[in-house]
Amino acid sequence: MRLSSQMARRLQVTSEKVGNLAFLDVTGRIAQTLLNLAKQPDAMTHPDGMQIKITRQEIGQIVGCSRETVGRILKMLEDQNLISAHGKTIVVYGTR
Numbered sequence: 387m388r389l390s391s392q393m394a395r396r397l398q399v400t401s402e403k404v405g406n407l408a409f410l411d412v413t414g415r416i417a418q419t420l421l422n423l424a425k426q427p428d429a430m431t432h433p434d435g436m437q438i439k440i441t442r443q444e445i446g447q448i449v450g451c452s453r454e455t456v457g458r459i460l461k462m463l464e465d466q467n468l469i470s471a472h473g474k475t476i477v478v479y480g481t482r
Contacts, residue, residue: 412449412450412451412455412459413459413462415449415450415451416445416449416451416456416459416460416463417463417468419445419448419449420438420445420463420469420476420478421478421481423438423440423478424436424438424478424481425481426438431482432477434470434477434479434480435477435478435479435480435481435482436477436478436481436482437475437476437477437478438475438476438478439474439475439476440474440476441453441474442456442457442460443456460476467479
């Protein structure tokens with residue numbers, strides 16, 4: 387029973403990822419990835435939201451774009467006051 391629920395959860399996560407790749411632009415994929423990472427158990431609580439540690443290269447590998455593109459989009463999200471990004475540390479505002 388436990389194995390079948392794990393398999394169902396993996397299928398659901400994979401289906402979400404395929405849907406995101408097909409229907410979201412790169413900005414949406416990066417934003418969705420940051421939100422998903424902020425919900426993970428290893429995300430740290432921050433006064434303004436949740437703090438995650440990940441490189442731009444790792445984000446690029448997850449969403450299928452270059453680290454340069456990730457950097458530009460993170461800057462845009464910072465300008466919109468949605469995140470704070472310094473090195474590998476990203477704070478996703480309003481996600482606690």
